[in-house]
Amino acid sequence: TFDVTFSTAGHNVPSTLYGLMYEDINSGDGGLYAELIQNRAFQQVTPGTSTALTAWAALGSGKISVVKSSSPVSPALPNALSFAVPSGTTSTVGFTNSGFFGIPVTAGWTYTGSFYYRTPSPPATKVSGSFTADLRSTGGTVFTSTTVPFTTSATWQQATFTFTASSTQTSVQNLFALSVGGSTVSGLTMEFTLISLFPPTFNGRTNGFRMDLSETLLDMKPAFFRFPGGNNLEGETAADRWAWENTVGDLVDRPGRVGDWGYINTDGLGLYEYLQWIEDMDMEPIMAVYAGYSLNGASVASSDMQTYVTEAINQASPIEFLINFVIGDASTNAQAAIRASMGHPDPFTLNYIEIGNEDFFSPTTYADYRWADLYNALHAEFPQLHYIATSATSGNVPSLSPAPTYWDLHIYSNPNFFINGAFNFDILSRNGLQFFQGEYATTTQNNGAALQYPFIDGSIAEAAYMAGFDRNSDIVFAASYAPLLNHVSSTQWTPDLITFSPNTVIRSTSYYVQQLFSLYKGDFYLTSTTNTASTPVQWSVTRDTSAGQYFLKVINTATSANTVVFTLPFTPSHTTGTGTILTAASGTQNTPTSPNAAVPSSFSFTAGKTIMYNTPGLSLSVLVVTD
Numbered sequence: 001t002f003d004v005t006f007s008t009a010g011h012n013v014p015s016t017l018y019g020l021m022y023e024d025i026n027s028g029d030g031g032l033y034a035e036l037i038q039n040r041a042f043q044q045v046t047p048g049t050s051t052a053l054t055a056w057a058a059l060g061s062g063k064i065s066v067v068k069s070s071s072p073v074s075p076a077l078p079n080a081l082s083f084a085v086p087s088g089t090t091s092t093v094g095f096t097n098s099g100f101f102g103i104p105v106t107a108g109w110t111y112t113g114s115f116y117y118r119t120p121s122p123p124a125t126k127v128s129g130s131f132t133a134d135l136r137s138t139g140g141t142v143f144t145s146t147t148v149p150f151t152t153s154a155t156w157q158q159a160t161f162t163f164t165a166s167s168t169q170t171s172v173q174n175l176f177a178l179s180v181g182g183s184t185v186s187g188l189t190m191e192f193t194l195i196s197l198f199p200p201t202f203n204g205r206t207n208g209f210r211m212d213l214s215e216t217l218l219d220m221k222p223a224f225f226r227f228p229g230g231n232n233l234e235g236e237t238a239a240d241r242w243a244w245e246n247t248v249g250d251l252v253d254r255p256g257r258v259g260d261w262g263y264i265n266t267d268g269l270g271l272y273e274y275l276q277w278i279e280d281m282d283m284e285p286i287m288a289v290y291a292g293y294s295l296n297g298a299s300v301a302s303s304d305m306q307t308y309v310t311e312a313i314n315q316a317s318p319i320e321f322l323i324n325f326v327i328g329d330a331s332t333n334a335q336a337a338i339r340a341s342m343g344h345p346d347p348f349t350l351n352y353i354e355i356g357n358e359d360f361f362s363p364t365t366y367a368d369y370r371w372a373d374l375y376n377a378l379h380a381e382f383p384q385l386h387y388i389a390t391s392a393t394s395g396n397v398p399s400l401s402p403a404p405t406y407w408d409l410h411i412y413s414n415p416n417f418f419i420n421g422a423f424n425f426d427i428l429s430r431n432g433l434q435f436f437q438g439e440y441a442t443t444t445q446n447n448g449a450a451l452q453y454p455f456i457d458g459s460i461a462e463a464a465y466m467a468g469f470d471r472n473s474d475i476v477f478a479a480s481y482a483p484l485l486n487h488v489s490s491t492q493w494t495p496d497l498i499t500f501s502p503n504t505v506i507r508s509t510s511y512y513v514q515q516l517f518s519l520y521k522g523d524f525y526l527t528s529t530t531n532t533a534s535t536p537v538q539w540s541v542t543r544d545t546s547a548g549q550y551f552l553k554v555i556n557t558a559t560s561a562n563t564v565v566f567t568l569p570f571t572p573s574h575t576t577g578t579g580t581i582l583t584a585a586s587g588t589q590n591t592p593t594s595p596n597a598a599v600p601s602s603f604s605f606t607a608g609k610t611i612m613y614n615t616p617g618l619s620l621s622v623l624v625v626t627d
Ligand SMILES: [NH3+][C@H]1C[C@H](O)[C@@H](O)[C@@H]1CO
Pocket: 023, 229, 230, 231, 232, 357, 358, 410, 439, 482, 483, 493
């Protein structure tokens, strides 16, 4: 039995304590970004290759290939789909897109589509006709369709359309199709690009986010969103970095880039879309900025740093302009005016800037000049922002000048690390430093076996570690599991907090741990009987002061049950409390075939000055006591 008394003394819990780490690692295009068409603008592909046609297929006897257009729709989008119809064709011709490993068809959804098209060598007598845009199963069942009139012209035109699904698919293996009667277009060659189809989006935003994934994240009430990376910020080289200026403005002006996880990023999900969604989700950004180190191991030379920090060169915009885009005055600042023109005249909320990512891989140049060059210039321009350093792996931080106040720590390990490390922050001296556990996860079993999905043993070990975040939230201001999302059919890293398909979302056991700590974060931590990492039971007591509610979290990392007796410093007026528990047999995972193997359940208990609680093995419980 563990006897836990808690006092009314303690410290505030920062509102930023629990949030989300994000980068496009099978999670942006085809994930959070609601665009349903994969390879919609043939960005960053080599014309004439099969890869260039990823997700596209011909319908009927038309011939499709990706070409470098003789007259591109924009300098950013040089490629186009060439659609050639043999003379004498009479049957239906066209092409299909298979989406990101499927396209969801849901009854009642109104889809919004568009595409640019032109006829490079139009016939002397204009040809007019109608395309048919439809959603169909791979078996040919048409769910919905509409006609889109066209007239041949050598100049690019954009067609737009909508259609509404009247039934829901049985399988997600569906196609978007553009087709036309062969006799209308026989002998013609047409070009298409930026072929786009959106379902309804979160908050109804144009060029927005997928609803079910947004709702799944909203259910965690996350306080912050760290973006755009992670590795995907850094580029293989400086030229390949995430360059914010290429991700804003009209979609037709965004070139996309080869991301750092083995596939092309369209950058249709760009800086503005991120910031608008973060605001819609009641989060605040922790925005990482390129700090001159890329994944090939190269650092920008000291003499070149200012071109990335404050001096714009050959259309590359410096970090200073990025921050002006986010918080600048649209009436006086050019970058802020772009933000206003996109629909957000007021500044976005921004308090935290992270300088780089995992610079412990490049500590020398970070310490010698990269940290200082960015910090000194940006702090001078934006003194109200907090700047987070990234070159530490634990609370024993390296020395940097100027000395950072905020540090981002990353750790991926096994359950034993998190169980044994539950007091890693208790032992740190309180010297003004603030820590962001920006990435952490149980990534292997104790025997080193890899994990495709989180499992209950690792998730409860994470919970033990997170009780340490609650307890030390006087110096831990933020924490987020990583990575956040991955597509079940295209995965670069496992395990992930949430796994999704085109129409399903699987909440892992670690998702529920993150959710419970975030929902029951409270605003004040109450000190309680001290403990050590050597016991299987950990606890944390926080309070929602305005609600007069106390959250007694109990973690049991053993497979056997244990008993905890809480002694409160008061007698609660409500003698019945409600609790939530996540528990499962060792090895349990929520997977596509068993998505709900372990889900939280609620229970009630008798609340008094003492509360006895029998905590099952491998469990996280939150007992809510109302005064
Ligand atoms: N290697 C991890 C650390 C890096 O910051 C992330 O991009 C990766 C996955 O979370």
